Amino acid sequence: MTPNADQRKAMYTSIVRSREFDDRILELYFADKMPVFDLGKGLIPGEIHSSHGHEPCAAGTMIHLRPEDTITASHRPHHQAVCRGLDLSKLAAELMGKKTGYCAGKGGHMHIYSQAHNFSCSGIIAEGMGPAAGVALANKMRKQPGIAVSYMGEAAANQGAFHEVMNMAGIYKLPYICVIEDNNWGVSVNKQASTAVARNSDRASAYGVYGEYVEGNDCDAIFEAMARCVERARGGGGSSILEIQTYRLKGHMLGDTMDYVSKQELQGLKDCVVDYRAKLIADGTMTDTEADAIVAEVKQEVDVAIQFGIDSPYPEPDDAFNGLFAGTSR
Amino acid sequence: MSSERILTVARAGREAVMWEMKNDPSVFMLGEDVFTFGGVFGTADGLGEMFGAERILDTPISETGFIGIATGAAMAGMRPIVELAFIDFIGVCFNAIANLAAKHQYLSNGQVKIPMVLMLGAGGGYNNGAQHSQYLLSTLAHMPGMVIVAPSNAYDAKGLMHSAIRSDDFVVYVGQKKVAGIGLLGSPIKTSMAAVPDEPYTIPFGEARVVQEGTDITFVGVSWTVHQCIQAAERLQKQYGLSVEIIDPRTIVPLDREAIFKSVSKTGRLLVADEDYQDFGFTGEVIAGVVERDPTILKSPPIRVANPNVNIPFSRPMEQRVLPTADRIFEATVALLNL
Numbered sequence: 001m002t003p004n005a006d007q008r009k010a011m012y013t014s015i016v017r018s019r020e021f022d023d024r025i026l027e028l029y030f031a032d033k034m035p036v037f038d039l040g041k042g043l044i045p046g047e048i049h050s051s052h053g054h055e056p057c058a059a060g061t062m063i064h065l066r067p068e069d070t071i072t073a074s075h076r077p078h079h080q081a082v083c084r085g086l087d088l089s090k091l092a093a094e095l096m097g098k099k100t101g102y103c104a105g106k107g108g109h110m111h112i113y114s115q116a117h118n119f120s121c122s123g124i125i126a127e128g129m130g131p132a133a134g135v136a137l138a139n140k141m142r143k144q145p146g147i148a149v150s151y152m153g154e155a156a157a158n159q160g161a162f163h164e165v166m167n168m169a170g171i172y173k174l175p176y177i178c179v180i181e182d183n184n185w186g187v188s189v190n191k192q193a194s195t196a197v198a199r200n201s202d203r204a205s206a207y208g209v210y211g212e213y214v215e216g217n218d219c220d221a222i223f224e225a226m227a228r229c230v231e232r233a234r235g236g237g238g239s240s241i242l243e244i245q246t247y248r249l250k251g252h253m254l255g256d257t258m259d260y261v262s263k264q265e266l267q268g269l270k271d272c273v274v275d276y277r278a279k280l281i282a283d284g285t286m287t288d289t290e291a292d293a294i295v296a297e298v299k300q301e302v303d304v305a306i307q308f309g310i311d312s313p314y315p316e317p318d319d320a321f322n323g324l325f326a327g328t329s330r
Numbered sequence: 331m332s333s334e335r336i337l338t339v340a341r342a343g344r345e346a347v348m349w350e351m352k353n354d355p356s357v358f359m360l361g362e363d364v365f366t367f368g369g370v371f372g373t374a375d376g377l378g379e380m381f382g383a384e385r386i387l388d389t390p391i392s393e394t395g396f397i398g399i400a401t402g403a404a405m406a407g408m409r410p411i412v413e414l415a416f417i418d419f420i421g422v423c424f425n426a427i428a429n430l431a432a433k434h435q436y437l438s439n440g441q442v443k444i445p446m447v448l449m450l451g452a453g454g455g456y457n458n459g460a461q462h463s464q465y466l467l468s469t470l471a472h473m474p475g476m477v478i479v480a481p482s483n484a485y486d487a488k489g490l491m492h493s494a495i496r497s498d499d500f501v502v503y504v505g506q507k508k509v510a511g512i513g514l515l516g517s518p519i520k521t522s523m524a525a526v527p528d529e530p531y532t533i534p535f536g537e538a539r540v541v542q543e544g545t546d547i548t549f550v551g552v553s554w555t556v557h558q559c560i561q562a563a564e565r566l567q568k569q570y571g572l573s574v575e576i577i578d579p580r581t582i583v584p585l586d587r588e589a590i591f592k593s594v595s596k597t598g599r600l601l602v603a604d605e606d607y608q609d610f611g612f613t614g615e616v617i618a619g620v621v622e623r624d625p626t627i628l629k630s631p632p633i634r635v636a637n638p639n640v641n642i643p644f645s646r647p648m649e650q651r652v653l654p655t656a657d658r659i660f661e662a663t664v665a666l667l668n669l
Contacts, residue, residue: 070402070406072402102439102441103437103438103439103441104439106436106437106438106439107437107438107439111433111437111438113434113437113438113439113441113442114441115438115441115442120405120434120438120442122429122430124425124429127394127398127425127426127429127430129398130394130395130396130397130398130399130401130402130426130430131398131399131401131402131405131430131434132402133395133398133399133402134398134399134400134401134402134403134404134405134406134410135402135403135405135406136402137399137402137403138402138403138406138407138408139406141358141384141385141403141408142408148402160394160422161394161395161398161425161426163392163395164390164392164393164394164395164396164398165392165395165398165399167390167392167395168389168390168392168395168396168399171390323435323436323439323440324435324436324474324475325435325475325477325499326435326440326443326497326498326499327498327499328497328498329493329496329497329498329532330354330409330445330496330497330498
């Protein structure tokens with residue numbers, strides 16, 4: 001199944017939206033943490049694992065998902081949240097720790113939840129897999145539609161949870177897809193040094209599930225591969241491991257100088273947003289003017305979102321004590 | 331027509347599980363050895379036959395996996411009951427417990443609920459060695475985001491299980507293995523057996539029970555140590571005419587600090603007995619809760635009877651030495667009061 005023109009333009013819009021959002025976050029992030037760089041300072045405090053470079057992994061997969069499907073995102077969740085359609089304003093506000101954010105400031109960058117989008121996060125790598133598989137199990141038990149997809153990096157496949165959950169996904173034939181965004185680095189450790197096989201998708205055979213590797217960080221190729229996994233999950237064919245070759249343009253986290261990456265590798269990095277735009281224009285799917293219009297519209301949307309975050313109030317200190325327990329019963 | 335039977339803790343808890351499973355299709359059980367084996371400690375005895383493999387789901391030995399999966403099922407509105415045979419195993423799934431199940435409700439600002447019960451078998455005293463005998467209740471209670479219940483008797487076991495399953499929060503249900511009254515571990519402790527109504531009933535979290543009233547000293551125990559307190563109190567009454575009040579908090583989180591304070595206000599003395607490691611644990615927490623509120627109400631120093639912070643040795647004389655037995659409670663009280 002290949003994407004049609006509308007789907008391709010939609011994917012392009014998604015990756016632009018994620019990129020423009022992250023560009024503004026990056027700009028604001030570094031604006032007020034000097035002269036001595038301090039993670040805890042400024043409008044957007046804490047670690048930020050930006051999605052620069054990872055955008056196609058979300059755009060090419062999420063386009064197949066429906067409202068009743070469930071997503072558990074990773075510690076690098078912006079592109080996953082943006083492509084799922086979360087509101088940029090509430091997202092920006094959460095990153096700033098504002099009361100109007102998705103979690104009223106309790107979650108932050110690595111803990112974004114929107115129940116309306118069936119979207120949650122785990123900042124601990126690979127540990128979003130269990131909850132996603134659990135939702136898939138619940139849907140299967142209740143004979144309800146809806147599949148579940150977890151996102152993580154390639155280094156997360158070396159966590160125990162990966163083995164445990166994939167094995168159970170195989171046993172129970174869950175409508176579940178494990179999307180692995182292979183950026184070749186687990187913080188500073190190269191995939192070759194951390195992983196005994198070249199492709200984590202090859203591990204699928206150990207769990208009796210389907211596995212596929214997608215090269216090129218290209219929305220179209222990801223779209224096609226994800227279509228196969230989704231069809232399998234919706235049709236009762238069980239789980240998949242979809243590993244996608246991607247890359248980090250800004251390192252593990254903002255402020256990472258990437259001294260451990262060779263010059264050659266850094267110079268060879270391409271920009272997936274630039275490339276996809278050129279590809280769609282070259283094959284006549286959209287014109288330069290159309291692409292510019294998409295970017296302009298998204299920029300405006302991001303401006304509004306960022307301003308919303310800036311203008312929003314902080315929570316009261318004592319709000320920290322609210323909501324530890326639901327306190328209700330069936 | 332209502333009738334009451336005398337049940338063991340395990341039977342009473344299982345009765346609540348059965349009722350909830352019959353009446354709510356969203357309740358299901360998953361964990362180790364539940365389907366045919368009925369759980370290592372009998373908590374799921376016969377449920378496999380009754381409800382089938384889809385609702386009594388055997389899992390591989392993959393604790394972080396199946397607790398994560400249960401968390402997801404709960405997020406989707408199911409009410410999973412997870413069987414983790416030994417509390418000692420929390421070491422291999424602490425992330426799923428503490429970073430997933432216990433955090434989603436709070437981090438999501440209440441958008442996500444985790445109506446899940448985690449059943450744990452805990453405690454020693456039957457020569458099972460250091461990795462299958464721990465109580466570890468305070469390790470869990472130290473982390474925010476979990477309700478923790480620890481019934482000492484059959485009546486509470488059933489009521490608290492109903493409350494746990496119906497709760498929209500993550501509840502850890504700690505079953506003390508010797509209190510459970512199951513096969514493999516000898517005769518049930520008499521004071522753990524209780525009259526249990528046929529009908530379902532709930533017990534609110536955070537409400538202690540006064541096991542017996544007294545005027546000279548307050549004993550606070552948890553599950554198995556409640557019975558050690560009862561035995562020690564009997565001997566103290568018989569030999570010295572001492573009047574002991576015994577409080578069973580029943581739920582550790584939330585803790586009924588009010589009931590404990592009220593009792594100590596009356597008796598002026600406090601002994602806390604706990605099977606867990608003493609340092610940084612439940613016993614110190616209970617004492618702090620009293621003296622923080624009013625340091626003047628104690629007529630004598632508070633006493634902690636717990637595991638004296640050593641790993642639990644296998645050999646009988648050594649294990650018995652480190653358990654918070656009725657003998658240790660008795661002796662500590664005698665020494666305190668110069669009886």
